Amino acid sequence: MKESDVLIMTSVEAEKQAIEAGLGRNERFHVKLAGVGPVEAAVATALELSKGSYQYVLNMGIAGGFEERSSVGSIVIASRQILADLGVQTDEGFQKVESLGFGQSTLVPDQTYVDKLTRFGSHSNISMQVGEILTLSTVTGTAMRTIELKKQYPEAAAEAMEGFGVGLAASKVGIPFMEVRAISNVVGPRDRDAWRIADALQALKETTQYIAEVL
Numbered sequence: 001m002k003e004s005d006v007l008i009m010t011s012v013e014a015e016k017q018a019i020e021a022g023l024g025r026n027e028r029f030h031v032k033l034a035g036v037g038p039v040e041a042a043v044a045t046a047l048e049l050s051k052g053s054y055q056y057v058l059n060m061g062i063a064g065g066f067e068e069r070s071s072v073g074s075i076v077i078a079s080r081q082i083l084a085d086l087g088v089q090t091d092e093g094f095q096k097v098e099s100l101g102f103g104q105s106t107l108v109p110d111q112t113y114v115d116k117l118t119r120f121g122s123h124s125n126i127s128m129q130v131g132e133i134l135t136l137s138t139v140t141g142t143a144m145r146t147i148e149l150k151k152q153y154p155e156a157a158a159e160a161m162e163g164f165g166v167g168l169a170a171s172k173v174g175i176p177f178m179e180v181r182a183i184s185n186v187v188g189p190r191d192r193d194a195w196r197i198a199d200a201l202q203a204l205k206e207t208t209q210y211i212a213e214v215l
């Protein structure tokens with residue numbers, strides 16, 4: 001393992017296969033399973049980082065997109081990763097953990113590579129945008145929760161379940177990180193049959209080809 005190696009954490013085997021197909025034969029990149037949810041992802045990433053020497057950490061996978069901010073089949077690169085349900089629920093509404101005077105619910109990924117990938121992507125056929133990505137332990141599946149999240153995080157472009165965990169593990173040891181998600185479904189009332197997983201996995205594969213050139 002070399003110091004310029006890149007660790008890519010993803011949730012499930014189908015995502016890993018799409019990413020590996022995009023990378024082709026590239027020995028700098030190591031794709032590992034993070035499991036599902038922020039806790040699994042943080043632990044899995046910390047363990048991988050303890051075994052090797054990495055220059056960069058990426059969280060990649062599919063995600064739900066907020067209708068007005070991202071479309072199915074497009075790519076969202078995180079400007080911020082927000083652990084959206086870390087806080088306190090009161091009669092006046094939800095307050096972030098920071099309002100209690102401790103804790104952290106937002107991470108800012110490495111801006112240099114976010115910019116590089118966005119610039120690179122603007123010359124491709126893939127629709128790519130930068131926006132906030134929420135990390136949640138529970139997939140949003142009702143209209144009411146969707147409205148709540150949009151009210152709390154009006155700038156959110158997507159939600160997934162691992163980004164903050166991966167980013168936190170990397171940030172604790174001072175390694176730059178980034179989250180890149182392909183939108184498979186709209187955030188809203190649960191309709192699993194409407195998820196366009198094949199399209200999202202194809203976008204993930206194509207984006208990984210760019211990442212291998214940019215990083």
Ligand SMILES: O=C(O)c1cccc(C(=O)CC[C@H]2O[C@@H](n3cnc4c(=O)[nH]cnc43)[C@H](O)[C@@H]2O)c1
Nearest residue numbers: 011014015036062063064139140159160161162197
């Ligand atoms: O069933 C399949 O063939 C299949 C193939 C690839 C991936 C999956 C997953 O279910 C991946 C789970 C992973 O996806 C993220 N995700 C996707 N949509 C959402 C969403 O609307 N809200 C939150 N997370 C979402 C999440 O990070 C999961 O870990 C299935």
